[in-house]
Amino acid sequence: MAAKNDPSSGSLGGITTLLLGLAVAAPLLTQARQLRFVTLVYRHGDRSPVKAYPKDVFQESAWPQGFGQLTQVGMKQQWVLGQELRKRYEGFLNESYNRHEIYVRSTDVDRTLMSAEANLAGLFPPEGSQIFNPNITWQPIPVHTVPSPEDQLLKFPLSPCPLYQKLQEETRQSAEYVNRTRDNMKFLHMVANETGIADCSLESVWSVYDTLFCEKSHNLSLPAWANADVLAQLKELKDFGFEFLFGVQHQVQKARLQGGVLVDRILKNMSAAAQDSHSDELKLIAYSAHDTTVIALQMALDVYNGKQAPYASCHMFELYQEETGNFTVEMYFRNESGKPPVPLSLPGCDHRCPMEEFQRLLQPVIPMDWERECQIPCKARDTEVIIGLAACGSLLFLLVLLLLMVLFRQKSQPPGYQQVSIGEEQQT
Known part of the structure; x- marks a missing residue:
């Protein structure tokens, strides 16, 4: 057995401890993240x-x-x-x-x-x-x-959301939306005539591109009017339509x-x-x-x-x-x-x-x-109103029922009979 003051004993112990420490730490180092x-x-x-x-x-x-x-x-x-x-x-x-x-x-x-x-x-x-x-x-x-x-x-x-609909209406009045509609008005009229869509707008034109895209992807013949330039413009308007849903204006809201x-x-x-x-x-x-x-x-x-x-x-x-x-x-x-x-x-x-x-x-x-942020009428408030109306209706029904009982009791008493209180009877 080595003496405590033997240098070789200390070195060996230190190396052993170091190796053991590295062995334990190795998995942690390799799987740190x-x-x-x-x-x-x-x-x-x-x-x-x-x-x-x-x-x-x-x-x-x-x-x-x-x-x-x-x-x-x-x-x-x-x-x-x-x-x-x-x-x-x-x-x-x-x-x-x-x-x-x-x-x-x-x-x-x-x-x-x-x-x-x-x-x-x-x-x-x-x-x-x-x-x-x-x-x-x-x-x-x-x-x-x-x-x-x-x-x-x-x-x-997501719907219903009244505030979102209000923001969308404001976006329709924005300069970007109005200008894009004006710049593409002739094109949108052409698409409406060729497709038979009554109201072809920036918000509805996506469906035309979607249909043509699906048909082209599945090797169906496209109509002559749907050439490469038309498809490219439809694609651009379709992308704007998606952006309109969640941005263009009031994006954070x-x-x-x-x-x-x-x-x-x-x-x-x-x-x-x-x-x-x-x-x-x-x-x-x-x-x-x-x-x-x-x-x-x-x-x-x-x-x-x-x-x-x-x-x-x-x-x-x-x-x-x-x-x-x-x-x-x-x-x-x-x-x-x-x-x-x-x-x-x-x-x-x-x-x-x-x-x-x-x-x-x-x-x-x-x-x-x-x-609340959507400005949906408060359900709790509506529930309270319904409960209040139900309570008032029940109370009114009970009052009417009580009145009918009193009237029925009065009519059921014999003619000439007069109810005498206990106090009056004792005094007679």
Whole structure:
């Protein structure tokens, strides 16, 4: 046994302690920065047009499943997105589907529900014990939704919202809207004549472009008037129409009434994930929705690029825990299949934005009380009025009933009979 004052003994002990310290610290150094939570907001895949213009030779019967339905091209687009997400989050998500890790919500629309299912087929192909049929490389995974009239999270523009409608009317009076209408008046009249649309405006012309775009994408012949220049101008007006919904004027106010609602939910989910340190916590939330959903979100974040969100495009929020224990947020936009998603930075912050700063910068677009800010008549006040009227009606009914009972009792007494009080009887 070495003496305490033996130099070799001290050196060996120090080296041993150092090696042990490095062995313990190595996993921490290699995993110092960890992905903790992901939110995805994606548009559905390729679909048939939502409608046809009156003079269109291709009406609903031209499409196998009718208007507004996900096509096989769209199914594949979402399946590919699911595969890309599987690669991106390999090591973060479980290799096989784990219901505790992921939650998917869709609008109550066929194409978004089917897109979510196709996406999940690419994200979680069944393996091992999850294969319930060897002939099917698919497994059922729940997709949640609410009826469209009740969807106050993903179906934009949100309504009813009187203040939003007022802001839209003010935007129609803005110089940019008036000038653009004037500069394109002749073109809009031409489109109206060719399509048979009675009222072709900056707000309705998007549907013409949408129909022609879908028909061209599926190799259907376009009418002679729909040449390359016309399509380009239609596309420009269509993009302006989307911007009109959430911007052009009063962008922050509109955001509080529209996309800010979704931003608020995303921030609350991030905060909950940052506070939960369990290994089996929820890791990913995916929202399957529409181009208007993505645009409303990006306008609220002030990162919108002015172009319609492509099919199967996906806005990503990634929450990281740094080696210091603090949390940061990174955003990406996947807008083209097979290419890395584009990094997005919240104005006023770096791409790797501290979560507290990320939340602080977004406070101006977060509604405190959506119904009040929308100037919707107070439901509580209406309820109080109804309760008050019901109470008054009940009281009136009781008074009438009491009066009738008194009258009936008086009529039922024998003629000449006079009721004598107890005091009078004793005095007689």
